Amino acid sequence: MPTDKELVLKVIPMPGDSNANGDIFGGWVMAQVDLAGSVIPARIAKGRIATVAVNQFIFKQAVKIGDLLSFFAEVERIGTTSVTVKVEVYAQRMRQPEQTIKVTEANLTYVAIDMEGKPRPLPKA
Numbered sequence: 001m002p003t004d005k006e007l008v009l010k011v012i013p014m015p016g017d018s019n020a021n022g023d024i025f026g027g028w029v030m031a032q033v034d035l036a037g038s039v040i041p042a043r044i045a046k047g048r049i050a051t052v053a054v055n056q057f058i059f060k061q062a063v064k065i066g067d068l069l070s071f072f073a074e075v076e077r078i079g080t081t082s083v084t085v086k087v088e089v090y091a092q093r094m095r096q097p098e099q100t101i102k103v104t105e106a107n108l109t110y111v112a113i114d115m116e117g118k119p120r121p122l123p124k125a
């Protein structure tokens, strides 16, 4: 697992998160990645943010019920109102916790918004 990226979320998918194959539904993984990806932008924006784009999303390996998922994030770009992050998801299988497998990687952009939902400049660091 990466040591140079921030661990922003850990979660274990349950049977209710599965698809017809018995693996984890991709939409559930996408929702977790959206939440995980928002952690650093929310900290930088110091207020409301909205996801404006999922620039890339790759399901490299299936996620299984009971996997321990670790979500790592890093900033790729800070703009005037937006923050773009890369998210990597690693799984430790329930019966093989010594093995770590990269299951997903994604790139998302979040925009700082005001109370009317309009873009606002990011605050100075």
Ligand SMILES: CC(C)(COP(=O)(O)OP(=O)(O)OC[C@H]1O[C@@H](n2cnc3c(N)ncnc32)[C@H](O)[C@@H]1OP(=O)(O)O)[C@@H](O)C(=O)NCCC(=O)NCCS
Binding pocket: 050, 051, 052, 053, 078, 079, 080, 081, 082, 083, 109, 111, 113, 117, 118, 119
């Ligand atoms: C987010 C939102 C407020 C942005 O409004 P907008 O009028 O499109 O904003 P702008 O064109 O001024 O762009 C704002 C920033 O977003 C970036 N952006 C806009 N569209 C983008 C896209 N498709 N991909 C990547 N970045 C994008 C711009 O580059 C800009 O960044 P910068 O200021 O750092 O240079 C508006 O699109 C919105 O409300 N979208 C819905 C958000 C939402 O509901 N998300 C949850 C999905 S269920």
